[in-house]
Amino acid sequence: MTAAANQSGRRPTTSRRLERAGIRDVAAAAGVSITTVSDALNGKGRLPDETRSRVREVAERLGYRPSAAARTLRTGRSGLIGLTVTTYGEEPFTFTEFAYFAEMARAATSAALGRGYALVVLPASSRHDVWGNIALDGTVVIDPPDQDPLVSELYRSGVPVVSDGKPGNCPVTAWVDNDHEAAVLGILDHLSEAGARRIGLLTGTSTDTYTRLSTEAYLDWCAKVGQEPVYETYPAHDPAAGAVAADRLLARPDRPDAVYGLFDPNGTDLLAAARRYGLRVPDDLLLVCCSESDVYATTEPPITTLSLKPRKIGTTVVNLLIDAIEGVDSGTGVDIARLFPPRFRTAGTGPPPGTLMPTELIVRASSQRRSPRTTVSPPRPPGEV
């Protein structure tokens, strides 16, 4: 009796205002112990169905809602996943203005919810230490730079991290990225087949993986086919600079007859620049840019775009992260690698395991000559293998 009274009847002197019902109140009202209530509500333990339903009913009647904080403290799981982008942004959150990030974040949120997790978007840094005040089960990091202090900190804290973008030198649990090299080569081939003789590139000055890999692939391709590289760079985060760079590219004496722009706004910028120079697209200039926006379906002419499939990336990244969260015992960062389904892993060149996602080239008028020239590779007649 004393025990039961002690469990249910405390609240020593504090006024009993309108406090929310706790598990103790439910236990007292149902005439059982806390253990039984917990077990009944969580479907654990060995209890007859009758007890279970009775407890549930009492809990319902009292409007009992378990405290998420207490549960998190006890179980070590918060059901919360962080999402952050380290580059792109002195200020908080310009980043979702880019279609890629917006779509990726949306897909990630959706995937997380589908598995019972909520996703919280966090800045790489802010004056308040938001990171320290939130219990995170894991974190998705977009484009972590080499030696990212944030990733290191998370690693030390034992929080699993999966990155969107192959990490340079970061202790991430896993990563997902597009095969940027293949994507660029695919575009260059596509343009060549459309009759391009000199392909230019509009690229960025930043050193993130995407920019770097894409540019390198372009340069390698140039070296291989013996074309002189023709490219202009600009700070990708500055929207005005893109138009200027596009102009520069088309004003060069060795003006390219086809251009691939690495960033989303490049399509419109290049189109405008082409008009300014009296160049017809696609007749005088073939155009492709990397974009997730569907405005390029309705431009005049419609522009061929490369989609990085942000939805797939976001979904995959979150699923990998949750696999890691739920698979590992937490604490010791031991071989999480083997927890991932093999189909998702590249050849075992050691950690961390990465996944390469395919891109998609959406071919529109801007990269197809109206009357296809008979060039190096004529269309094969049907029937021939």
Place this chain on the structure above:
Amino acid sequence: MTAAANQSGRRPTTSRRLERAGIRDVAAAAGVSITTVSDALNGKGRLPDETRSRVREVAERLGYRPSAAARTLRTGRSGLIGLTVTTYGEEPFTFTEFAYFAEMARAATSAALGRGYALVVLPASSRHDVWGNIALDGTVVIDPPDQDPLVSELYRSGVPVVSDGKPGNCPVTAWVDNDHEAAVLGILDHLSEAGARRIGLLTGTSTDTYTRLSTEAYLDWCAKVGQEPVYETYPAHDPAAGAVAADRLLARPDRPDAVYGLFDPNGTDLLAAARRYGLRVPDDLLLVCCSESDVYATTEPPITTLSLKPRKIGTTVVNLLIDAIEGVDSGTGVDIARLFPPRFRTAGTGPPPGTLMPTELIVRASSQRRSPRTTVSPPRPPGEV
């Protein structure tokens, strides 16, 4: 001694793996009590600066990070704010595809972070009970319907709720909305001044506040000026239906010579429909639609849009919510109303306090006759008041 040993030296039999340092470990290492560590780190209590800095240094050395879960449990504050939209969406998260929501959510996230809170986007419902597993200090609800069960539940749980959109009959702490009536009247006046004789409306079939208030304002205006209403409705969530409705509107025998479309895609839909009927914009048809997208700046012709200023809304909503969170004692849902700065409250017609935000009409070519007809109200000569 026994006490100190007891506090620092437990971990009875469990293996001492690589556990994260707790506040006890810091206390032991610094040779002080837990209280002192907590006070030193949180800037509370009365401690000499020397002790404070020494403790801080030890904590730093041990890589001590306070447990967010424990802190939340103790203080009752998680630093987390929920954001959800109840209408628009059987499936999770189509909603951020609308520019309005995307911008609003972005601004809300940013505002929350600026005040040290993180924002988590949640679905109105999902098969996992995500809501129950997360400790929320407050919630922003977009467009709650009458008697929203979610809002009621949150109210019962004592969680402050601020809504974007004037709530019909919901126990919200406060709300923010545009002055939809004024916005519609402003547009109708604008179109009249541009020479419109019969203004049509493209509106939705749903019963949300925005649609309802806007439509009512239109009908009232028609009654007042003696114009027969000319409008078509369609389910706003169905993108294909918009084009059909636009077509219907322009195919009517009493075809309007000006149209206001309540939803974002209506501009392009109406423009396309106008082309199909050989109507020139703005010569034969004046056009305005409500949109946050800047594509309407570059359409042919550019289309006049009404912006609901989602950024302002998102920022305001979050600030009101955090004011409520930090102002009230929690638990008893007593007069939170008086905690809000009076400048933000409408005339005291009882709770909940609401804020009306102005909209912005971005006038472009689609709503201005090229050669302004000399109509009912000629431009006033300068100098005249």
Place this chain on the structure above:
DNA sequence: CACTCTTGGAGAAACGTATCTCCGAAGGCT
């Protein structure tokens, strides 16, 4: 010297849950 005040800090009680351990009782078996 007896006293109050201030300084610096220790103890311990929550916060509300999950879960490990253990126990009584009832039945089944030899």
Place this chain on the structure above:
DNA sequence: AGCCTTCGGAGATACGTTTCTCCAAGAGTG
């Protein structure tokens, strides 16, 4: 009858903070 097993459930501890209460010792004061 004694023993084992299963059933149903109670007790108690730990999760890691924050904070309320209280105490000892020195400093000032009459």
